[in-house]
Amino acid sequence: MIALFFATLVESQLIISKLKDKTTYYIRKTPFIKGKIDNREILLCISGIGKINSSIASVFAFEKFPIDKVIISGIAGAYPTSGLKIGDIALAEKEIEADQGLLIKCDDEEKSFIFIDYQEFPLYIPNSLKNLKKGVFLTVSACTGNLKRAYFLERKFNAICENMEGAAIAKVAQNYGVPVTEIRSISNLVTDRNNLLKTEEVIKAAEIVQRFILESFHLFE
Secondary structure, eight states: OEEEEESSSTTTHHHHHHOEEEEEEEETTEEEEEEEETTEEEEEEEOOSSHHHHHHHHHHHHHHSOOOEEEEEEEEEEOTTSOOOTTOEEEEEEEEEOOOEEEOOSOSSGGGEEESOOOEEEOOOOGGGTTSEEEEEEEOSSOOOOHHHHHHHHHHHTEEEEESSHHHHHHHHHHTTOOEEEEEEEEEEOOSOSSOOOHHHHHHHHHHHHHHHHHOGGGGO
8 A cells, every 4th residue: 555645735635636446534623545556556645744744643543554665745845056946756765854953043043052962864766867956855844935934945955945844744654664766846945035935836836746646557557
């Protein structure tokens, strides 16, 4: 069984619409949708946003269902010099939990943040997907809306983009001995901003990676 993890319903609606023989389960209010695509057994989990929700949802998934492969997906924000553009698809070589510590100021220098600890999780990239843009993904609790902070994170970890769930799911999956692939589409460039993404922007970016997954399930084998 392939488990697909998305943070929100709007990031996963296209794949849900393509599932055959759907059955919906709720484990302590967390929704799981079981079905088939091209005769492959699929479990789709809508974890909720952030590390806590995704950690809890992934533990529920592994305890309840016979998962042998994980795909984390959804949207991500690209760092300034990553070369990524809105709508691009990127694969994670590893996930890093990147904001556990003391934030002193939003600036592009080492003294701006003192790390208490950060964990790294190498991820699995199938040979058939190695032609896609690859790099380090960062998992953060708060999306970066400050350009100087973005440059700091990008340089510190040689990262290409950020999200809010990947490292948490990767850690749980690896504790269960299950390989994890993370593939996301870029919804925005990380820069100075004071507003959240609009729903239509999220849907547009998320549809790109969902269509890729639907057309390329065989490449994840």
